[in-house]
Amino acid sequence: MASGLEIFSAIAGCVALAIAVHGFFQDQLQDQEADSVILSIRNDIAILHDFARIFDSAAKDDRILISDKLLLNEICLTLQPLLVSIQNWIVRRQMAHLTASPTRKVADKILGFLYKQAELQKVAMQLFQWTERYHIRLGLLPPPLKDRLLTSSDGVDSLSSSGLRVLRDTFAKLTMQSQYIPDxxxxxxxxxxxxxxxxxxxxxxxxxxxxxxxxxxxxxxxxxxxxxxxxxxxxxxxxxxxxxxxxxxxxxxxxxxxxxxxxxxxxxxxxxxxxxxxxxxxxxxxxCTLLDLICTTRPSPRTGSSQTELLPPQHALEERFEFARKIACAVMYVHMMQYVHKSIRTSNIVVLSQKAAATTPETGCFPERLGEPFLCGFETARQDKATSDQRGDAHWRYNIYRHPKRQGLHPQERYTMNHDIYSLGVVLLELGVWRPLLSTGLAKLKDSTDEEVAAAKVKDYLKKMAKERLPIVMGTKYCETVLFCLDVEGDGQIGSSTVIEEVLRKLEELAVGMQ
Incomplete structure (x- = not known):
């Protein structure tokens, strides 16, 4: 049996990293004039500080079950890579200062911490991504454990900072306190x-x-x-x-x-x-939707040709990994609301351009940058436990995103959250190959019989496409994530929160690994 130290090593390591990162930025930013980047970092390190106190206290609290502490340890294993990346940046920054010439040190002192604004913005984004992941992971915890963490009796509650209040406010919403909102x-x-x-x-x-x-x-x-x-x-x-x-x-x-x-x-x-x-x-x-972007065309480069061709991806690979992670976050939130979306497809993912910051007038746009994705298309969404009439439709362009047992006018099964996971896998496939699915030869299956639909002929085609194309353009791990989604059965035997968390973890590893 593993010792307590081994079991909770991730908590200890993550807390230590959080304290180190918090201490560095707290020292460096104390005399800095506030702007949007500085304010963002200050907010995120406040949450880092609260995280360190909360998780350190939880690891020592005998009233918290070992099983719950193992759950917290798993969260820390997920959160640790980004903190390691930030800490590595801090070490490089400190080493550069130690080995700099006297002139460079004077210039650094005069110009202050912001002499590399672009570099600081990148770290600010990493801190934001860390707090974003922290919020989501904490939101999935069982309510009793979450309440214990945020209102522990060791004084954390009475010393609550703005960061902890933000957490509480977020989870008051994420845990569906919407019934208190007046009509x-x-x-x-x-x-x-x-x-x-x-x-x-x-x-x-x-x-x-x-x-x-x-x-x-x-x-x-x-x-x-x-x-x-x-x-x-x-x-x-x-x-x-x-x-x-x-x-x-x-x-x-x-x-x-x-x-x-x-x-x-x-x-x-x-x-x-x-x-x-x-x-x-x-x-x-x-x-604009994700499908619109994937369907973007350009004039054919062939001499004398008046035809067009699909625009190949021109944005960085890490953009697609982070884009995929954000889509998975949206699905997770829908399921946290205890709803099934039922219409997860690329035409329901709205993509908006990010505003340029004052310090970076040109942030880039499509096709060099993908933009910010948001899941829409809630016209068919319903509560997970609500009565279902189990009616479908015959729209081929929609059915290709649906689980085999949810296709056609008379689906075989009641719609579950795990059917959403399958649809997410199809979206991730289309995002990965960066081609409209209907242009990949899939259209030849449009007239499949009921027996062929039941035999998951479309699903097999999609899995074959994933295995053949994704490893080359997106890597083996991304391909495995897509196949994981496509292989999830819709009967709900595996809890959806477990499934979507696993998908999100896989995508987070890819996104962090490319930074």
Whole structure:
């Protein structure tokens, strides 16, 4: 049997790293004039400090079960690589200072800690990614353990910093305290929302007051009225409340600002706000999606040719790894809300451009940069335990993202969270090969019989494609992650939180490993 020291070595190591990183930045930033980068780092090191106190206290608390401490140790194993990367940067920075010439040391002292602004911004991003992962992992803990960690009796609660208050606030939302949000103000009048002029679409930009928002329509039967319509609207309200708690940079889901009913189109409309760090084109009618990016074409380079061809990927590989990780975060958040999304596909992943910071006027855009992904398409989402009519549809372009037992007009199984994991795997495959799935030869299976669908013929095709193409362009580990998703059965025998956490862990390792 392993000793306590061996079992909890990751907690001890992670706490030590957190203290070291916190101490370095606390010392270096104390006299620095605040700007957006400095404020971001200060917020993140406050959370680092709280993490160190909370986890160190938990490791020593005899009232916490060994099984729970092992769970915390697993979290630390996941969080440690990014802290190691940051600590390595700190060591290099300190060694460079020790070996610098007297002139360089004087210049460094005069110019201060920010003489390498771009380098500092990279570390600030790593710190943000660490706190993001910490929030998500903590959000998945059993509520009793989470409450114990955040309100321990060793004085942490009374000494609560702003970072710990942020954590508590986040998890008050992530643990679905949305029932305390009043209905008042959520429903808007249709006239309050001004859609941008252009062809009607299921997802459009609009204006609410002075704010640019995103509108997404959820249709209902034109005959729906009376009590049935009220019940339908209550489900819309319930989801809007949950989505109004979403922290977009953390959850990768846009925060809901309300909804309205459009009787002329027999639909409800979800209203979403945009986070401050993204920009929206003033002349765009609807947002760009991941599928739109993958389908981007360019003139064929062949001499004299007037044809076009698909644009190959021109962004860095680590961009796709981080992009994939963010999509998995969105799926995790949906499942933490105890909902099934049911429509995870590349056409439901909205991609927004990141605003340029004052210190970096040019941040790059597609195709050199991918942008910020957010999962949308909640028109078919429902609570995991809610009654299901088990009806499907025959849309081929949608069915290719669905588990074999969820395809067609009469699916074989009730939709579960693990069916979402399968769909995530298909999205990760399409992201990896960077080609629309329908252009890969998959269309020849469009007319598959019910027996062929039941035999998972499309799934086998996708797995074969993953094995042949992904190792070359994305690496073996990414390929294994996609196959892991495609092989998850939908019967729920394996808890979805365990499955999505494993997918997220695999993608985090890839993203961190490329930094």
């Amino acid at each position: 008042t103000g959520l429903r808007k009048a249709e006239r309050e929302v001004v859609l941008r002029s252009g062809p009607s679409a299921s997802r459009m930009f609009a204006t609410l007051g002075q704010e640019t928002i995103l509108v997404e329509f959820k249709p209902h039967k034109s005959t729906l009225a009376g009590q049935e319509l009220s019940i339908f609207e209550s489900e819309v309200t319930k989801l809007v409340k949950l989505l109004s708690c979403a922290e977009a940079p953390l959850c990768r889901i846009l925060r809901a600002a309300g909804y309205f009913h459009q009787s002329s189109r027999s639909c409800f409309a979800y209203l979403y706000q945009f986070p401050k760090n993204v920009s929206v084109s003033a002349d765009a009618i609807s947002p």
